[in-house]
Amino acid sequence: MKDTNQRTNRLSIAAIFFVLVIIIGFITLHKPEFEFKVPIDQALDQVLSFEDEMTPEKATDIVSNNMAGYQFVDVRNPYEFAKGHIETAINISSKELLASDNVALFDQMTKDSVRVILYGYNQSEANGSWMILKQLGYKNVKILLGGYEYYSGEKYNMFSESEIPQYMVEQPKYNFAALMEELSDGNSAIKPGNNHTEVIIPERKKKKSKVEGGC
Amino acid sequence: MNLKYSLLAAILVILGFVLLILPAKEQLPETNPEVLQYELNEVTHFISTDKVAERIINQDPTLLLIDVRMADDYLNYSLPGAENIPLKEILHPDWDDLLNQTDRDIVFYSNADVYAEQAWMFARRKGYKKLFVMQGGLNNWFATIIQPTEPPETSSTKEIEAYQFRKAAGIYFCGGQAIVSEVNPQDALVITRKNKKTKVEGGC
Incomplete structure (x- = not known):
């Protein structure tokens, strides 16, 4: 009888221990503070739609006309920000992007349906922060094409009359294939698989003049 | 007594069933936004055109270049040995085997580094590792390496x-x-x- 009691005791202790382990496991289950709220395929569609890209022209328009409902956010570090920034901008450096008070600020701006325009020195610098915020579910976040570099006119003349605006950084600056052919002209005999064509020959003549001038 | 035993056994059997019903674990957990943010800030994902050139010249077998531009642009000109995955197809399951590996360093490039970084971001969010972006893209490649x-x-x-x-x-x-x-x-x-x-x- 005594023996059975002892066994029962041990059994209940084991049962309690078992349950405790499960409960502790659930409690300590790591829940990340941030989660991507936008599914990855939707996020890709958002990026490909180019809807959230703002041209520098539009940005100057907003600043010069003091249009309401927009907030420029400079994601460069405070030092760069101090050297010069868009007049109405606030500084949230990309390092501090997910700090709790900044997240609270983004939440507040979303609530007030303020359109947030992120910019860095160039588009590339703000691209990461912009994509993170978009995928966290902030719908009202835009990115400034060309960044501060273009906006401030430091490097480019915004009103130059070129066909493709210079802030479209993904436009090729060279005709890659033509340039490669031109440059490899003198060496094309070495290139494998080049001896099968005679079409190249007239092109070579054309390019000789260019070589004299440029290379 | 017997009841207690059967109760415990029942709990275990139920838990076993729960395990069965639970969805099969996804291949890779999504990367946490904070991790991505950290990597973006530390700029650990950028690789210079010099480094890329050096590795192509040395025929580095651990280098895999991925051209994220449109197929036309890729056919017109691409870096030696590069594969083409246009940005809009980056999530297509066909590319999973290519992107989900740790043997090689995958370097994305486009004309600049914006599209490439976007491709990087999506692949990274899916939890893939050893991904990089060629700094400045092909425009920078031509400005630094070719001319x-x-x-x-x-x-x-x-x-x-x-x-x-x-x-x-x-x-x-x-x-x-x-x-x-x-x-x-x-x-x-x-x-x-x-x-x-x-x-x-x-x-x-």
């Missing part, structure tokens, strides 16, 4: 050496005979001198 600008004479030896490496690399990619076999800048330097002669003779 490097000569640094002023007052610049440091390091800059001049970098320029000489670029010049040699440029000739290599233009189909010249220069074979830069060593990472060592001094070797590159020797080869460059030779190449300069050829350049004067016949243009690059």
Whole structure:
């Protein structure tokens, strides 16, 4: 009888221990503070739609006309920000992007349906922060094409009359294939698989003049 | 007594069933936004055009270049050995095997580095590792490797050496005979001198 009691005791202790382990496991289950709220395929569609890209022209328009409902956010570090920034901008450096008070600020701006325009020195610098915020579910976040570099006119003349605006950084600056052919002209005999064509020959003549001038 | 035993057994059996019902674990957990944010800030994902050139020239088997531009642009010109995955297809399951591996360093590039970084971001969010972006993209590739600008004479030896490496690399990619076999800048330097002669003779 005594023996059975002892066994029962041990059994209940084991049962309690078992349950405790499960409960502790659930409690300590790591829940990340941030989660991507936008599914990855939707996020890709958002990026490909180019809807959230703002041209520098539009940005100057907003600043010069003091249009309401927009907030420029400079994601460069405070030092760069101090050297010069868009007049109405606030500084949230990309390092501090997910700090709790900044997240609270983004939440507040979303609530007030303020359109947030992120910019860095160039588009590339703000691209990461912009994509993170978009995928966290902030719908009202835009990115400034060309960044501060273009906006401030430091490097480019915004009103130059070129066909493709210079802030479209993904436009090729060279005709890659033509340039490669031109440059490899003198060496094309070495290139494998080049001896099968005679079409190249007239092109070579054309390019000789260019070589004299440029290379 | 017996009841207690059967109760415990029942709990275990139920838990076993729960395990069965639970969805099969996804292949990779999504990368946490904070991790991505950290990597973006530390700029650990950028790789310079010089490094890429060096690795192509050395025929580094651990390098996999991915061109994220449209197929037309890719066919028109691409870096040696590059594969084409247009940005809009980056999530297509066909590419999972190629992107989900750890044997090679995957380097995304586009004309600049914006689209490439976007591709990086999506692949990284899916939890893939060893992903990089070529800094400045092809525009920068042409400005630094194919047609490097000569640094002023007052610049440091390091800059001049970098320029000489670029010049040699440029000739290599233009189909010249220069074979830069060593990472060592001094070797590159020797080869460059030779190449300069050829350049004067016949243009690059």
